[in-house]
Structures are given as structure tokens and as C-alpha cells.
Amino acid sequence: MAFVIGVDIGGSHISSAVIDQTSNQIVENTYFSGYVNNKESKEEIYRQWSEIINKTLSVKLNQEVKGIGIAMPGPFQYKTGVAMFEKNDKYEALYGTCVQSELKEFLNKKDLPIRFLNDASSFGVGSTVINNNSQENIVAITLGTGFGATFLSHQIPVTDQDNVPKEGCLWDKEFRDGIADDYFSTRWFLKRFEFHTGEKMAGVKEIALQDNRVCKRVFEEFADNLSMFLYPYLEKFNTDLLIIGGNIAKADEYFLDQVINNWKVKDFNIPVIVIKNTEKSIIIGASFLFNESFWSEVKDKLPEL
Template identity: 55%
Template structure:
């Protein structure tokens, strides 16, 4: 690829940036982002995506004509057919206008450059790959579990940067959000709505600004919520960490920005289970996902994963 562009698609945003093939860093001046109405029509959504990506393309061009194909790699939430680039959003309250739509075919109509190639990977996996790349070459960090804590609960299991989605040592599809925990599923315990529900139960008050708002209220009630969160998360993750024999836990997402309120307790809980596991907090989750998606145009990496891209 002459140029690689990484794109992070969220439930209400898109971010795009060019990534240097040499050092896997975002090229200065090429990062752009914008809000997206995920309930809008197909045309409005695709045009908004193209608008942001075109800003990155124009920043790279700098008024000069590009030679060669532009590789555009997407960090894309599911459900999605990652091998052929077809969106399968249905019944999940976001981007449903794109159901059964080829993102590559539709997006190509609105991009300022036509010589482009598209590749897609699950957003949680992209964050995990990006998180692993950020660690650099460190001894003993081959097996990484990466989780994102925010509106939803994302997870990826990586062995030498390769997402692992099947096998006896990982959960089905390499996902954790849908796995049973206590009286429900994990997504309902390790997401923003759990914090909001717990705060309302504890104080009788409703908050609207998410975990950041709760973190700013320093009292017994909020301290207990974060302690309970750390207890729940360590209890839930422990068997998966043991089964995968993980060397590193990477945590991102908006909730990770409040890590000062739960990280110590989380680490202490792991030690009580005889798990000595380094924990890396990544606060710039979108940029990390962009870096991870761009790695799809590392041909050696792509050859290893392209035949096993998840269909969900």
C-alpha cells in the first residue's frame, strides 16, 4: 500500500487517520473525527463516513497526486461479515439502515480517491492489536487479553498479536460481553449502564453524564460502586486469564479513564488469586483502534488471519 488509513467506527462517531508503516504511529495532521447519527439513513451514514475519511486523504495528499493504492482498514463493531465487508446490523439500535449493505461498494461512491482497498476487523480485536503494538517488543507479553469498558463490554484474546476466537483456552468467538455472569450477562455488569444503575440504587438520583460524572463525586457511595466494580471484574476475568495463560491485560474505553478508582483493587484481587498480571491502561482508545486496524495491511499478519475472520 502506498498509504494506509485506519478508521474507527463507534456507535456515535467515526475517526480516521493515516498510519506510518514504519513505526505504526499516526501521521501528524491526518487525524479527523466526527459525530454520526447511527439511526440515520444509509446515504447519510455513508456520506458522513466518507467525509471524515476524505479529510484524512486530503491531508495526506497535501495538494499532490497520490501514486498507488490507498489501503483503508476498518475497526468495525459487529454484527458484521468481516471477510466480505457486509454490515449485518439488526436489532441492536445502531446503523440498522446498513443491514446487508456492502460498506466498500457504497463508500467508494463518495471517496475522493478511487484506487482504494478495504479490509475489516472487529473493533475489540483492533483495539487489542493496537494495544499489543503499543507495548512494543517486550519479553513475556505474547498472550494479551484486551478489554474495552464503555457503552458496551468488548474483549479480544491475542497470541503474538493474532486474535484468537476459537479453541479450548478462549471463550466462543473470543467474546466476553455475552458470557453469563451472576444473574445476567457480562455486558450488563461491565458497562456504563451498570454504573448509572448502581448510582441510582445507592442514592436515588439519576445521572446522565456517565461514569465520568460518578467519578467526580467523591463520597462513600461512589467509592463503593468502584470497589464493587473491581470485585466483579476480577471475579469474572480470573478464569479466562487462567485458561488463556495471559501475560498482559490491556484495558481501554471511557471507563478506563477513571482507573484511579478501581485499578489498585483490581490488581490486589488478582494477587489474592495468585495471578501476577501486569495491567496496561490505554486512555486514547480510538487512536489505539486505528493503529490496530492499520495492521491489517501488514501482509504477513493479513495472511494469517484473513481465512479466519469472524462472521458475527
């Protein structure tokens, strides 16, 4: 049995838990989460992050924790632990700082090694671990505040092959009048619903609850866009399985059937799994950085940004 702390850092939150690597499950009473103000000073951001991680560290366990795996959004130098947040409206006070070394100064246990993985990659890895998916080629996407994606081959993130986009990312790829992140995120839903109705909504859940003609129209448009955008990337990667997570995935009943049907017309049939507890997958995926066979495969391939 081995214990590792998995951490999910988002744009405005942090979650932390101890993972039993034998079962790849969260250890009871070790999960904590909290809000983070990403516009604060460097010291305050570290303080807010460490407050949650230290709660997890403070739980008495029957054995020592061997490390901390952190799922971190980009841009970030995952090999060196240096933050590159600039002009992206979050954590900009950390730009150019080594999170790997500076965060340790705020932790109750300063000697634990810290490793980093992209948050979308963590979601994909964690989802395959939880569901014991052995398919050769898996694509995992997160639909929420932003659009995340990872390409996996036997659970290993693929970032430098000809059959995947640069760095294995999709959010920045051109689509229609902008980039994919403009179309496959919460803000697109809010803008489109307001465009059709003049009404402002708080989130995708509130739009789905309308359950009216405009709601149906917005979700249909989203489904057509998503199926059109993903198709060439999934086909080129010879994808065996698509995994979808994020808050928008909780409304999959409004768009997923249409996505699948659009692909069937192209004679493209691919199984799709929806993960409703995205955070759990991310935390477990981050902790998997201390699975030594996995680490030996990815440590020299981690993207720099």
C-alpha cells in the same frame, strides 16, 4: 515507507487518520473525527462516514495511500464486509448491505482496498504495536459504552481455540443476572449510582468526581465483579498481559488496585497496562490490516459476525 488510513467507527462517532507503517504513528494533520447519527438512512450513514474519511484522503502526502483499514463494531461479517446490525439499536439501516463495496461509492478515491477488523481486536492489536509488546498471550478489553475483548497470541487475534470463548468475545457471556455487557459498561455505573442515590449522572467521569462514599461503593462493586468475571478466562488462556482501554479505564485509580489485589488472593499475578488514548490504538490497529504478514495470518480467520 508506506501509508495506510486507519478508521475507528463507533456507535456514534467516526475517526480517521493516515498511519505511517514504518513508525506506526499517525501522520501529522491527517486526523479527523465527527459525530454519526446511527439511526439515519443507509445513504446518510455512508455520507457521514465518508465525510470524515475524505478529509483524511484530501491531505496532500508525499506518497500514495495503499488502503483503508476499518475498525468496526459487531455484529459484522469481517471477511466479506457485510453489516449484520439488527436489533442492537445502531446502524440498522445497513443490515445485509456490503459496506466494503457501497462505502467506496462515497469516497473520493474509489480504487482503494478496504479491510475490516473488530473494534476490540483493533484496540488490542494497536496497543501491542504501539507498546511493542511481545508477550505470547495478551488479553485486551475495552470498558465503555459496551464491553469489548480480544485474545491475542503474538499479536494475532485468537477466535477458534479451546482456551478462548467462542469468537474470542466476552460481552455476551453469562454473568450474575444477565451478560457481561450489562455489568462492564457505562450504563451499569449509571444504574448503580442512581440505585444508591436516586440521582442521574451523565457518565462515569461525573460519578468519579463525586468522590464520596457511594462513589467508592460503586467502584468497589465494579472491581469485584470485573475480577471475578475475568479470572477464569485469563487463567485458561495462560494470559501474560492484560490491557485495559475505553472511557472507564480513565478512572482506573478507583478500581484497578482492587482488581489486582483480588487476583493476588488467588495467587494469580498478572501485569496490567491501562491505555488512556483508546482511539489512537484502535486506528493504528485497523491500519495494521495492511501489514502483509499480519494480514496473511488473519484474513482467513476473521469472524463472520
